[in-house]
Amino acid sequence: MWLWFAKLGSPRWFYELSDKWLPWLYLSMLIMMSIGLFWALLIVPEDYQQGQTIRIMYIHVPVASISLACFPLMAVAGTITLVWKMKLADMVAQSVAPIGAWFTGLALATGAIWGDQIWGTWWAWDARLTSLLIQFFLFIGVIALRSAIDSTDAAAKACAVLAIVGAINVPIIKYSVDWWNTLHQPASNFSMDPVSPNPPEVWVPLLVMICAVYIFFAIALILRTRNEILQRERRSQWVIDLVAREKNV
Amino acid sequence: MFAFQFSSLSEFLQMGGVYTFHIWAVYLLFAVFIGYNLLQPKMVRRHFLREQKRRAARDEELASKTNTQK
Numbered sequence: 001m002w003l004w005f006a007k008l009g010s011p012r013w014f015y016e017l018s019d020k021w022l023p024w025l026y027l028s029m030l031i032m033m034s035i036g037l038f039w040a041l042l043i044v045p046e047d048y049q050q051g052q053t054i055r056i057m058y059i060h061v062p063v064a065s066i067s068l069a070c071f072p073l074m075a076v077a078g079t080i081t082l083v084w085k086m087k088l089a090d091m092v093a094q095s096v097a098p099i100g101a102w103f104t105g106l107a108l109a110t111g112a113i114w115g116d117q118i119w120g121t122w123w124a125w126d127a128r129l130t131s132l133l134i135q136f137f138l139f140i141g142v143i144a145l146r147s148a149i150d151s152t153d154a155a156a157k158a159c160a161v162l163a164i165v166g167a168i169n170v171p172i173i174k175y176s177v178d179w180w181n182t183l184h185q186p187a188s189n190f191s192m193d194p195v196s197p198n199p200p201e202v203w204v205p206l207l208v209m210i211c212a213v214y215i216f217f218a219i220a221l222i223l224r225t226r227n228e229i230l231q232r233e234r235r236s237q238w239v240i241d242l243v244a245r246e247k248n249v
Numbered sequence: 250m251f252a253f254q255f256s257s258l259s260e261f262l263q264m265g266g267v268y269t270f271h272i273w274a275v276y277l278l279f280a281v282f283i284g285y286n287l288l289q290p291k292m293v294r295r296h297f298l299r300e301q302k303r304r305a306a307r308d309e310e311l312a313s314k315t316n317t318q319k
Contacts, residue, residue: 052265223290
């Protein structure tokens, strides 16, 4: 177990392992995304209230829910950086910040477009929307903080602390719809009953899309982490050999 | 349960007619998001490899020059 943990902390080991994972991740993303998009755009029936705009849900909900996973991931990576000084954890923390900003930004944008149709307004200072906007600014803050500090080690510590403190916002976003009376609706329950308001024909494709977007998130994170590994390890022999082996760049 | 909701391509592109722009704008943003986050790391990687190859070539050149001077 500890050997495995120590190995996982080795950037080179992660780089070589991810070489083997990536083709499978691409393949599974392609399959899941094709099924999910096909189902969401063509098969899902019109909603009795929203009509065709129900199809926005199949983008908005997966993106928004995964945007909430980014910050805890960054906080966990930050904790590992602070406690065990694992280099790889900081590289992951650095790579997840821009991806988290993209996810949160897209959740806000698609939410605004949906809101214009369903609520009649692009934006409201509602608890869910505002707390998600704060998460977007926190991601921007983490990115700015890192670029403002020259020393890699000092930047790693500062960003780890900000990530851990900022993670308090995540349960606030998650439960804002239950704690306060918001314009944003609370989470719907999945139901196996075909005549319920949320039958399987609506949520099964949503589940497929959530899986597809999760796989996409993993790919985007791995790609950025690999670049960070190469950049930081560029003086070590294995990266020099790797650069020499690469043809046609 | 598994029935196509649209009978023609134009009907599909219209998405019911009222909120055509909203629905397609969301899917377009999603496509941009996926495309950017897959291509950007590839560009960074290519830039890094080019830069390192250039450096390695320059170092080699420098090394050979100092050798001939000896």
